[in-house]
Amino acid sequence: MAAWQDSAFSTMTTDRATATVTATAPETGSTVDPYRGSGAGDFLLAAPAPERRVPMQLSPMDRRRLDLHAALTTAGIPPLPGDLEAIEALCLLDDRTNATVQRWITSTP
Template sequence: MTGWHVSTMTAPGTPSIADPYRFPGALDDPAPACDHGTFEPGDYLLAAPAPEQRVPLPLEPCDRRRLDLHAALTTAGIAPLPGDLAAIEALCALDDTTHAALQRWITRTP
């Protein structure tokens, strides 16, 4: 198989819409149909910003640990419940060594 192919796994009678995030350039048609209507003339998809043009915003250590913890839980297939957010905040306030052990336990890596 060569090139990109749009999946044909849609409900009967519905148009096959390519996801622009998974298939860049799939919506180059000037007026493609979608579930939310049609694109108007002058509408366009925004390109991803170039890395050198992004605003550098350093993360606080607890914010970085929270993102890492959510990523580890998601990778392990563990969905935090709404009541778990306070526990996640408390865990992210711990030091990096404790947080590394916590991630090792979640991901079961030696």
């Protein structure tokens, strides 16, 4: 087995016509899609315990910057390197103005 292959699967095949990848699990012989998981469910990490979190408050400017980045990302607009200066300038504005800009980005009333 090549180093790049996942050892959890005995064989992997790719159908280039449909861009489908399937793998055969060695213990069961069943075919699964390694990119969709085994169907057993997601194994999400638990949220950290509140008492173990670092007691640090974000400044209003940092919170607005994160909110703007989140709004742009949600809208599918990746910030370009030159956009970071504009985001910094917008973060200096008050919360109400920032909420308006975010509403424009996400197009929600």
